[in-house]
Amino acid sequence: MVARLFRLRVALAGGLFRGSVVRAARVALLLVLCLGVAAVSPFAISWFTEPGGIRNVLDVTIGAVVLALALLVPLFDSRRNLVPRQFGQFPAKSGSVALSMLVTTIVSWPFLVMLVWLVALWFARPEWHAAGWIGPVALVLAALLAIVAVRFGSGLSQLAIGDRYAGGLRLTGGILCIAVLPLLVFVVAESLRSDTNQVLVDAAGVLGWTPFGAPFAAIGDAIAGDDSTATLRLGVLAGTIIVLAIAWFGIAAKSLTSIERPRDILSARRGLGWFERFPAKPAPVIAARQLTYWQRDPRYRIALIALPIAPIAVVAAFLIAGADVALAAALPLPIFMLLLGWSQHNDIAMDSTAIWEHVASGIRGWADRAGRLAPALMFGVPVAVIGSSLTVTFMGDWRVLPAVIGMNVGVLLIATGVASVFSALMPYPATRPGDSPFVQPQWSGSGSGTSQTVSMVVALVLSVAPVWISAAAIADPSFMGNIFALLFGVGFGLIVLLAGVAIGGRIFDKQGPEILAVTQIFD
Incomplete structure (x- = not known):
């Protein structure tokens, strides 16, 4: 042989x-x-x-x-x-x-x-x-x-x-x-x-x-x-x-002694975009659909263009007030990560009439929650890591790179985990497909302001821990301190993310018909 x-x-x-x-x-x-x-x-x-x-x-x-x-x-x-x-x-x-x-x-x-x-x-x-x-x-x-x-x-x-x-x-x-x-x-x-x-x-x-x-x-x-x-x-x-x-x-x-489950040779595998790159399972298919939305839907493109505006405005305000350049350089990326993850807090309403497929087919809530996070995480994690290198370049001390990465990735994971819960707990009607992305429907129910405010506050409170640990490691840039900040930020963020997917999934399973009713009010 x-x-x-x-x-x-x-x-x-x-x-x-x-x-x-x-x-x-x-x-x-x-x-x-x-x-x-x-x-x-x-x-x-x-x-x-x-x-x-x-x-x-x-x-x-x-x-x-x-x-x-x-x-x-x-x-x-x-x-x-x-x-x-x-x-x-x-x-x-x-x-x-x-x-x-x-x-x-x-x-x-x-x-x-x-x-x-x-x-x-x-x-x-x-x-x-x-x-x-x-x-x-x-x-x-x-x-x-x-x-x-x-x-x-x-x-x-x-x-x-x-x-x-x-x-x-x-x-x-x-x-x-x-x-x-x-x-x-x-x-x-x-x-x-x-x-x-x-x-x-x-x-x-x-x-x-x-x-x-x-x-x-x-x-x-x-x-x-x-x-x-x-x-x-x-x-x-x-x-x-x-x-x-x-x-x-x-x-x-x-x-x-085992064989792989064969593919269906009659199914089309070309020209399906993101669906070609994900397996035919509920969560991956939802992830592929969400990535397609982000690529083609102007409502998502407008949101991505608008997200960097807030960090830039905050940095400009700090610089005008005479803040230290190193502090101003450390602020934009965690703010962007927070807003990117938080922007998913009403993602379920973007589906409009498509959400009925999830409810009618009995898709588990955790699969819906996990699949919807794919675009934010696939885009956010590389941006967090690469952007952290630019941050420490302006800060002038590369020893703090692990702590900065841990802070930014942790904030992103926490924000997406919180958004997974509130997307199912407090949805509100969103702009319908084909309408102007600047038009927001009016609704007499639990308003969008409540959902946005509460989800943002919860994300901010949970983000305090990784930001505090990373700030301490940045102030005293020891190797082990920075490694601990990296591990704590990523680990704590993963715990919140998994908990958010689990809790949001349970809410989705119990309130599927109510969620469907909210998303179709204007359809």
Whole structure:
């Protein structure tokens, strides 16, 4: 089985060059570029840094990122990876298939780039030779971790997600990539502006105890003479490899004994816009419809254009009053996040007559609540993370980036969670489709002012906690304080969001007919 799969791997590697001459030249140029970067980057760091100190910190940080990508990339995009289910017709046991796929992973271009990088590291770091046996063992374990991580990530993605949800998973991965960009800017900016590089040192200290940074931190410990700590780090790395390998064999066995639910080949999958990218489940379908609304409905476009006006006005007022520039820079984004999430407090009324489908078909309330949050979260989270990098740029201290991200994301999640409750609890008639977005129907019931005021007050009160914690971390910019502010802001926001979806869903289930009556008063 190994020999057969080895020949298949070689054929797949060579298949990249098949086709036109232009395509083959483009692929060859890309591979040469990747191999060149992998070979030169370790020497480039050596040219600009001295042994020990910042060089060790960079090796741990960069090494951890590279090994983490070996797990995350195939987890979010496994289209180009072989999966055990493809070998279901072969007369081989699941263990043989899993072992063969694991061993032959080395016959791939990505692993060749990884191998070139590890070899270049060994030759670019002559001081590593003083680590004795720990140096080669650490690099070998790093390569093994990359192999097992690739197989585990791609296998888990194919088994748990499958082709039906692969598009949404890739979209999530793309959003996360955009969200990570400010963090990379933060690391680069901090390394350029600081003489002590304390943030990088603290980050490397944390990453050194993860499986991804452990091999490179272990080499540094061995050079310093701390063999016990180095051995402990290698134990963490080896244990992770064993756990991922066992999980991979289990994934392979499950994949070979189960089949994915087939798609309906007669259903149309082209020309449906957002509906092509979401599975045919209640919450995802509602999310796709809401995204379509945001894209085409002028009522939503006007709201998105109007949302930035309030933060700009607040900042202008603070600057005119003589407030500090750093304070003025920190205000616009959380205000925008609050308004973006709060703007969903009457989203259910925007459906007009379409809401009857939810009530008549018996869609669960939580599915309606969760699906409606997709546009605000998919748009708001990247804006919160990217905008936070611009905020700290004006504030002049990149050390507070985690706290600023935690504050902005937390406020967004809290506001959307509160809006999920009030959208079902206190709906009021909204502008009908096709009417001017500036026209608001008059209604003698529980007015729009009450719903807007109460929902805004609740969102503001719940937002005090993450804003307070983040403000304390910004005032005293320590690494652990900022990390705690980030985790608290996101965690507290998620709790409020999930609670809002659950409570709003229960209200929707109980008051479905009343909600339908409110939305159709003028139809």
